[in-house]
Amino acid sequence: MPTLHHLNNSRSQRILWLFAEMGMDYTVQVHYRDPKTGLAPNSLKAIFDLGRSPVVTLDDAAQTQLGESGAIIEYFAQTQPQAQLAIQPGDANYAAYLYWLHFAEGTMMPPLIAKLVLGKAKAKKKPFFVTAIADKVIDAITQAYYGPKYIENIAHVEKHLAQQALLGSDFFVGERLTAVDFMMIFPLEAMVAQQRHSLPKHIVAYVDRMQQRPAYIKALQSGGDYDFGPKDAA
Ligand SMILES: N[C@@H](CCC(=O)N[C@@H](CS)C(=O)NCC(=O)O)C(=O)O
Numbered sequence: 001m002p003t004l005h006h007l008n009n010s011r012s013q014r015i016l017w018l019f020a021e022m023g024m025d026y027t028v029q030v031h032y033r034d035p036k037t038g039l040a041p042n043s044l045k046a047i048f049d050l051g052r053s054p055v056v057t058l059d060d061a062a063q064t065q066l067g068e069s070g071a072i073i074e075y076f077a078q079t080q081p082q083a084q085l086a087i088q089p090g091d092a093n094y095a096a097y098l099y100w101l102h103f104a105e106g107t108m109m110p111p112l113i114a115k116l117v118l119g120k121a122k123a124k125k126k127p128f129f130v131t132a133i134a135d136k137v138i139d140a141i142t143q144a145y146y147g148p149k150y151i152e153n154i155a156h157v158e159k160h161l162a163q164q165a166l167l168g169s170d171f172f173v174g175e176r177l178t179a180v181d182f183m184m185i186f187p188l189e190a191m192v193a194q195q196r197h198s199l200p201k202h203i204v205a206y207v208d209r210m211q212q213r214p215a216y217i218k219a220l221q222s223g224g225d226y227d228f229g230p231k232d233a234a
Contacts, residue, residue: 005056005057006030006053006223008032008223012054013219016219016222016223021177068105070101070104073183074086086178091174107153114142189228
């Protein structure tokens with residue numbers, strides 16, 4: 001059976017939810033972030049060069065260590081067709097499926113991470129003669145690029161989810177749960193956890209809906225504390 005190397009408060013929550021929805025038998029090894037740096041511990045580097053999570057040790061002959069949440073989700077969606085989480089070529093939603101599957105890490109995550117890292121850099125204690133200049137540089141980077149991109153992404157996702165709502169769908173693509181939902185939940189729930197009241201309604205409703213699924217709640221219980229989960233669950 002596969003082993004998930006799970007890092008607390010991370011994208012590997014996607015895989016816990018995926019496995020719970022699939023009713024997959026798996027083992028989980030939990031690794032905890034360094035409380036000071038927030039980085040993954042060395043125990044994860046011993047598993048996988050980059051020391052990042054998620055990584056899944058597959059139960060294939062080579063015991064492949066598969067990284068990248070998108071690759072892991074696609075792997076299981078394709079190799080476990082009975083779970084019906086993939087959309088295949090020929091389906092009217094195939095192009096949209098591929099687009100949103102790649103959008104999650106390719107376009108949605110970078111401004112979110114930049115916002116987090118630049119926010120930390122700004123909050124870090126610096127010598128007084130550096131603070132004003134450093135903060136101005138950080139603000140300039142945010143205003144020139146990541147800030148506007150972050151806002152555009154929110155509007156883009158909200159418009160799409162509003163269209164899905166008009167079609168009567170609860171899900172990101174088509175009319176059923178797909179691999180895309182596991183990819184998109186992470187950036188969206190991270191945003192909802194931080195700024196629920198300033199986000200548009202379809203994004204908030206989507207996150208609430210996914211977080212109420214029994215498999216999502218089961219996944220929370222197997223992974224331990226998760227800052228971006230629903231506040232009253234787990
Ligand atoms: N694109 C990768 C990103 C993996 C990644 O950066 N994971 C973060 C957690 S969300 C991590 O392991 N951070 C700890 C570190 O870099 O030390 C994926 O989707 O799996």
